């Protein structure tokens with residue numbers, strides 16, 4: 001038998017990311033229908049139906065679909081109208097896209113540490129960081145577990161701040177009857193294929209209640225003009241006749257007369273992607289239920305070991321388990337050894353996320369080690385993410401459980 005060379009990638013019995021397993025004939029049929037309908041494949045009725053269904057699910061007035069979660073966050077930050085010297089408070093425990101647009105702006109980012117029991121932003125730390133220049137708080141519902149929105153919204157009200165919810169992980173979650181992404185002022189979602197639902201692999205959504213913000217989003221999302229047709233008379237500066245050599249007949253209305261008010265982009269979701277999104281949104285309760293069942297099995301296995309703990313899910317909260325996270329006690333278990341043991345047994349694990357403030361781009365702006373000790377300790381010694389998605393078979397879930405027990409028994413320091 002040939003031995004594996006260093007260049008060969010490890011093959012996992014239990015891969016971390018889902019691969020196409022949540023898609024079936026319903027999505028394929030929905031795409032087929034759109035493609036063969038003869039109707040437009042851009043900016044049509046399917047996208048509008050997807051947005052209306054999404055807005056109803058989240059409980060907001062407006063949902064605008066876009067091409068990714070990253071774009072959703074870019075547009076959300078655009079709405080903040082940040083001026084040089086303004087400050088934004090955010091969490092270090094997230095993916096770069098959450099605040100990536102701030103890298104190009106002359107604003108100060110302040111990282112508020114996380115709570116050890118949830119890995120979500122700590123409202124007490126947020127309150128300490130508010131200054132007269134603070135304009136917004138950008139939070140993440142880490143792994144899908146809703147952040148303490150009651151406390152965060154109280155701080156926001158007190159200081160007149162805008163709260164942006166990065167709800168990329170949290171679709172299908174609930175916080176005292178409300179949907180993450182619909183509690184703050186702006187919600188952002190991702191439909192990347194790893195997420196709780198997908199729209200052909202890439203996609204996103206921005207949710208708002210304010211009509212004027214929805215209007216602005218509409219313009220920046222799709223090069224939307226004012227749709228005000230200006231008569232030739234006005235375009236030619238009051239003269240009733242066209243200048244010599246003009247191509248247009250005297251009273252014509254032309255698309256040249258449509259006006260764009262502000263800079264924008266084209267980030268619209270295609271009809272085919274929206275059709276998949278509609279089917280996936282209907283499947284969401286089942287997809288989340290499967291994530292929760294996998295999480296319940298893994299939580300039960302971990303309950304046998306007092307050197308590990310899972311995040312605390314408060315009463316009244318529904319955790320959709322985009323990520324299954326747990327924490328080891330570093331005095332009793334070497335986390336990195338645990339990763340290696342699980343890999344050797346075919347279980348792929350990921351650590352999410354490297355503390356944002358320690359990434360080179362944020363260190364170059366003065367952020368440093370020691371700024372968020374809870375997030376740093378979590379990343380360097382405590383936290384783990386196990387595979388948890390609807391594509392896992394019961395056999396794969398049992399493989400994870402058995403590998404965990406084997407590794408934790410072996411690695412337990414007495």
Ligand SMILES: Cc1ncc(COP(=O)(O)O)c(C=O)c1O
Nearest residue numbers: 068069070095097168190191192
């Ligand atoms: C917390 C968070 N925000 C934003 C994004 C960006 O979403 P997308 O990949 O759709 O651009 C991700 C993607 O992984 C994410 O995990």
